Amino acid sequence: MSNVTKQHNDSLLRFMTCGSVDDGKSTLIGRLLFDTKTILADTLTQISNTSKKRGMEAVDLSLLTDGLQAEREQGITIDVAYRYFSTGTRKYIIADAPGHEQYTRNMVTAASTANLAIILIDARRGVLTQTRRHSYLAHLVGIQHIVVAVNKMDLVNYDQATYDKICADYLTFANEIGFAQARDIKFIPMSALTGDMLVDRLENMPWYTGETLLEMLEKAPAAHTENDEEFRFPVQFVCRPHASADADLHDFRGFMGRIESGYIAVGDAVTVLPNGYQSKVKAIQIGDEQLQSAQTEQSVTLLLEDEIDTSRGDMIVKTGSTIEPVKQIEAFVCWLSETPLSPARTYVIRHTTRESKAKVGAIAYKVDVNTLEEQATSDLKMNDIARITFKLAQPLMVDSYSANRATGAFIVIDESTNNTVGAGMIV
Amino acid sequence: MLNKEKINHQPLSHLDWLESEAIYILREVAGQCSNPVLLFSGGKDSLCILRLAEKAFRPGRFPFPLMHIDTGHNYQEVIDFRDQRAAELGERLIVRSVEDSMKRGTVVLKSADESRNKHQSVTLLEAIEEFGFDCCIGGARRDEEKARAKERIMSFRDEFGQWDPKNQRPELWSLYNARSHKGENIRAFPISNWTEMDVWQYIEREKLQLPSIYFAHQRDVVMRGGSIVPVNVPLVNGEVTNPVKAGEEIINMQVRFRTVGDISCTAPVISDADTVSKIVLETATSTITERGATRLDDQTSDASMEQRKKEGYF
8 A cells, every 4th residue: 555655766757958059058958868878879879960060070969969850950949848857766757948038938938837946157257138038937937946157167277266256246136136044055166068067076176165066856755745735636537437437436536636735545535626525535546546645646536435526627735724615816917928918808817727717817917037127018028027907707726826835826828829939927 | 723633644655646547537527528439559658548447446447548549550469458358347448440541531741651650630539529539548648759748738739620829728736627618629638747667667557468579579570770670560451561672681580669559650679578577677677768778669750750740640
């Protein structure tokens, strides 16, 4: 029988890298993949041939993250790419997002599933506008762990004073936006090109005695191990095999879903929202395995003591929980579509497993992602971020995004195209 | 806040996390799509998905049928295994064949020995239209190939089944958008975030049965263009495919398949791994990628997978 107290030493960490090609982001990822032996011989042969073709002496590790033909033709990166490596103690998923201003939406996309962000700074150039933008976005999307990687130390003679000044500049700025107090920020000097301080500690920076990048990644908390959020269980699917040949199953009514936060045990008193029906947990199952309790991020089937009419989109919480159905939400919204937001139109908001029609109530202001200034606006274009109030046709059960990333987030869908056009974080 | 939890959670193991994510994705398909189908070839990735579907939907039946697009050039062992597994699960299996598309004239081979692999796209699109499927669940993984690294979990295809890398829906958190209009289609990939190693570890943990050709066995092969190519392979219909070409020497080798698909484009690797745990070890120490070693179709050009996906390939 599984139990949440079971010890695991092979957890999973999702992180993102923020920076542009010029900061050595591709080289950093290539180096991590290479030094953790993720790159196999045939791939290496392929990129070493391409390096030669392009007249380079050494193998260019940044080619490992070279994208689609469509991107190579245009010489740009248009999308978030996902990469994988494993160290034996941990599996990693890297979300690799292009860092230019016009790709704010890609950064927000990559950040939405990341627990840690590596913010790259070129040691020769120090804290730039883009560093501020990347930090603000990581902050907005609720990434708790930040590694500020001062890269290209080989080009500043591994000079400690240069590194110290960049760290101090960064902290000044982070304090200004209230970022430093709220987040776990670590600094590291490195050279992705030579591999110094990524996986291996070379001899160029004896003055730095902190952790290597990989040590930081290995020690960072995995998802949801550090939160003590309330139990939230959006119902995804209801299993009613009443037509089954097995007579015992005729009354089976299983509420299937993923525990988005918190913890539940057999016997716990629960309330089903928005209707407010109350019951107790009779059983918790994963397939044919019976559990006594289950925790955040587990996909389970819940059986309740009472016959309650529940369907997809309802949310099961513990009785006494503070959450209430609401018909208006205020949120920071990142616009993702080339078609601007139209305040006159009706959109669909998808929140957990629930949908509602929605109309814009008011746009308070938009945020300049470079200066962080608030500006009055009446519309929203692609890559804009604004504080918006939506009026809802159906009630949603929401938490603030800062309290709960799963129940504080939503997407905006344009029904005419079915495209995902906005990403919202509830205030 | 009331009722706040004071539990010090242990993180899920990476396999538990991946399993839970895949179950969540399968249930989203069931919740959002009106007529989905699960593509099932008998291969290892789709066998993992069947186990995940059991965990997602039992004691109920799967809310979708299984479907195989058969090129007619598949290994007998795999086809037998496919039928056996579907029967054990008591789920409906639909088979549509490239040969039927050839008879209809919608697939025309350049030559009799041209690989039928890429032509599966035509038969798949025909089947989607025949049954009105609005979503196809598949076992593709992002680590397989660089054209897949940017693939969505829920990937949008237009009326022609085309994948447009520049026109994919942003995918944030786990708020998947599987909406489609009539005629359009969603491809859902529950094991996007799995690597080959994760798949084998999961097979080991869940004690999944596999077709015998995944394990080391003796086989007649020739060396062709740097790859090991199986020859004189008997087909389900009694014919024999992959004849030996003039000047080639047949070698009887101990091999196994790392990926299983159309015979014309799946090459085995030399191996003595005859159990799942030996395969896990071999995968951990392999110096060649899964597709690099075994998929003859991806070696045609740097962008061949991307091209096939744009044309409606899975």
